[in-house]
Amino acid sequence: xxxxxxxxxxxxxxxxxxxxxxxxxxxxxxxxxxxxxxxxxxxxxxxxxxxxxxxxxxxxxxxxxxxxxxxxxxxxxxxxxxxxxxxxxxxxxxxxxxxxxxxxxxxxxxxxxxxxxxxxxxxxxxxxxxxxxxxxxxxxxxxxxxxxxxxxxxxxxxxxxxxxxxxxxxxxxxxxxxxxxxxxxxxxxxxxxxxxxxxxxxxxxxxxxxxxxxxxxxxxxxxxxxxxxxxxxxxxxxxxxxxxxxxxxxxxxxxxxxxxxxxxxxxxxxxxxxxxxxxxxxxxxxxxxxxxxxxxxxxxxxxxxxxxxxxxxxxxxxxxxxxxxxxxxxxxxxxxxxxxxxxxxxxxxxxxxxxxxxxxxxxxxxxxxxxxxxxxxxxxxxxxxxxxxxxxxxxxxxxxxxxxxxxxxxxxxxxxxxxxxxxxxxxxxxxxxxxxxxxxxxxxxxxxxxxxxxxxxxxx
Numbered sequence: 001x002x003x004x005x006x007x008x009x010x011x012x013x014x015x016x017x018x019x020x021x022x023x024x025x026x027x028x029x030x031x032x033x034x035x036x037x038x039x040x041x042x043x044x045x046x047x048x049x050x051x052x053x054x055x056x057x058x059x060x061x062x063x064x065x066x067x068x069x070x071x072x073x074x075x076x077x078x079x080x081x082x083x084x085x086x087x088x089x090x091x092x093x094x095x096x097x098x099x100x101x102x103x104x105x106x107x108x109x110x111x112x113x114x115x116x117x118x119x120x121x122x123x124x125x126x127x128x129x130x131x132x133x134x135x136x137x138x139x140x141x142x143x144x145x146x147x148x149x150x151x152x153x154x155x156x157x158x159x160x161x162x163x164x165x166x167x168x169x170x171x172x173x174x175x176x177x178x179x180x181x182x183x184x185x186x187x188x189x190x191x192x193x194x195x196x197x198x199x200x201x202x203x204x205x206x207x208x209x210x211x212x213x214x215x216x217x218x219x220x221x222x223x224x225x226x227x228x229x230x231x232x233x234x235x236x237x238x239x240x241x242x243x244x245x246x247x248x249x250x251x252x253x254x255x256x257x258x259x260x261x262x263x264x265x266x267x268x269x270x271x272x273x274x275x276x277x278x279x280x281x282x283x284x285x286x287x288x289x290x291x292x293x294x295x296x297x298x299x300x301x302x303x304x305x306x307x308x309x310x311x312x313x314x315x316x317x318x319x320x321x322x323x324x325x326x327x328x329x330x331x332x333x334x335x336x337x338x339x340x341x342x343x344x345x346x347x348x349x350x351x352x353x354x355x356x357x358x359x360x361x362x363x364x365x366x367x368x369x370x371x372x373x374x375x376x377x378x379x380x381x382x383x384x385x386x387x388x389x390x391x392x393x394x395x396x397x398x399x400x401x402x403x404x405x406x407x408x409x410x411x412x413x414x415x416x417x418x419x420x421x422x423x424x425x426x427x428x429x430x431x432x433x434x435x436x437x438x439x440x441x442x443x444x445x446x447x448x449x450x451x452x453x454x455x456x457x458x459x460x
Contacts, residue, residue, distance in 0.1 A: 009220040009296070010216045010217050011145055012220040012223065013218070013223065014086055014145045014216050015145050015148050015149070016219055016222075016223035017085055017086055017211050018086045018089060018096070018149060021082075021093055022093060022097045023100075024204070024208075025067055025071060025097040026097060027197070028067060028197065029060070029064055029066070029101060030063075031063050031186060031189060032185075032188070032191070032193030032196065033056050033060060033105075034104060034105065034189075035108075035189065035192045036184075036188040037052060037056050037109075037112065037189075038112045038245060038248070039325070040184065040185065040188065041053075042248065043252065049170075050173040050174045050177035051174075053109065053170060053173075053174035053177070054175065054177045054178075054179060055179055055182035056105055056185060057102075058182065059185065059186065060101055060105055064097070064098055068094055068097070068098075071083075071094065072090075075087060080212075081211075085211075086145070088145075088146075089146050092150065092153065093149070095153055096152055096153060096156070099153065103122075103160050103163070106163040106167060107119060109167060110122070110163065110166075111241050113170075115166070119238075122162055122163045125155075125159050125162055126155045129155040129158050129159075130151055130154075133151035133155065134148075136151075137151065191331050191334050192325070195333035195336075198334065198337030199333075199341070205344060205345050206344075206348050206361065206364050207219075207222070209348055209352050210357050214352075218357055221299065221300050221303075222357040222360070222361070224300050225304045225306075225357075226307050228281070228288070228308070229304065229307040232311050236311070240315075240319070240322065243262075243266055243322060244322045246262065247262065247263070247322060247327075251326050256327075259326070259327070260384065260385075263319060263320070264387050265436070267316050267319050267320075267386070267388065267390075268390040268430070268432070268433060270315050270319065271312065271395070275397075275398040275422075277308060278305065278308040278309065278312065279401045279402065279422045280419055281305065282401075282406070283415050283416060283419060286298060289301055289304070302358070303358045303361050306358070306365055307361060310361065310365050310368055313365065313368035313372055314368050316372055316388075317336075317371040317375050320375035320376065320379060320386065321336070321375060323379070324375070329379075329382055332378055332379070332382075335378060336371055336374045336378065339374060340367050340370050340371045340374065343366075343370060347366070347367075348360050372388075376388055390430050390432065390433065393429050393430060394426060394430070397425050397426055398422070401421070405418050
């Protein structure tokens with residue numbers, strides 16, 4: 001986020017477009033292998049696991065080569081405006097794409113092995129190194145897109161090396177294994193791959209419309225609004241990477257009720273945490289933007305609030321989607337994404353023409369809300385009734401709190417009281433949330449007391 005203080009708006013827009021292209025290439029070349037691998041890996045014996053890993057790497061290598069060639073042909077044609085904008089950093093963009101793809105596959109292996117501590121270290125290591133590299137850029141007067149992408153590449157390379165060291169025995173075993181299981185991976189993964197492609201229409205089409213029709217400058221403002229909710233996205237992804245294999249194990253052990261309870265509690269707590277962030281940011285939106293970016297981006301404050309709403313509804317629909325896949329409903333995400341992507345693509349063009357990048361964000365918010373409804377409806381039809389009343393209650397209280405915040409925006413110090421009122425209202429309306437919070441707080445206090453007592457005893 002601090003890059004916004006150093007980079008010009010247009011340069012920032014080009015950087016965001018380059019990352020957007022990397023994401024696009026990674027998604028289209030995934031082939032559904034990642035999620036299929038996590039699903040099948042725990043059910044296999046050691047020899048089959050090695051074969052699945054080798055097959056996954058082989059499929060990923062072949063797909064990366066194919067889509068690299070496709071990208072180079074598209075760039076040479078000159079028909080896609082946002083690809084033309086970043087033509088001068090093609091080599092770095094493709095390097096990032098390859099590194100991102102194979103790092104993702106190793107992260108999935110850590111996820112399948114449930115090595116969540118190493119998983120977290122890999123993510124944190126990349127983030128920390130990127131921060132140091134970004135601060136190093138402040139030495140230069142003119143920072144280019146290429147310099148920033150080099151920082152990204154260094155961070156990714158370090159995290160890949162660390163993950164490879166920790167997974168050395170698994171990777172060596174995969175090299176010695178036979179190429180078996182590739183067909184099963186693709187067979188199970190193709191509906192998930194189709195869903196990922198459709199999700200481009202649900203979640204990312206707004207980026208490509210803004211980049212294609214608005215150019216790098218408009219993309220910079222759109223990207224800055226999205227960046228503020230990115231931290232929440234990364235935290236949620238870390239949770240989802242534990243949630244999905246846990247739900248897979250519940251269904252593998254015929255613990256359907258346990259899976260339902262976990263889904264409901266997870267959705268409630270994810271909603272509570274994100275709505276707290278939404279209300280807090282709505283109150284402090286302008287000071288936060290001035291602190292992390294600069295006053296030149298103050299106009300994105302309201303758009304950033306919308307993006308926090310997108311984060312909320314994207315998180316809840318993702319949890320329901322993972323629940324469905326873990327339950328064996330592998331075509332459920334495809335059905336949901338087919339309907340919602342058609343709505344999103346059609347509406348996004350209209351809203352962007354009328355309201356600019358804020359219209360594109362509003363369309364994304366409505367699409368995520370639609371996906372939540374579709375997931376809940378089709379899961380219920382399949383016999384899985386996930387109680388979403390706590391989520392609806394929290395969202396209703398949040399809407400009232402945000403309305404109060406905007407009503408009191410000329411009275412900043414009075415608006416600060418909105419957050420404690422919101423917090424109390426949530427705990428009062430949801431006894432289950434209140435009980436969970438008190439139970440967790442009690443356990444935390446006991447743990448601290450025990451640790452303190454143990455320290456005192458050791459000193460004595």
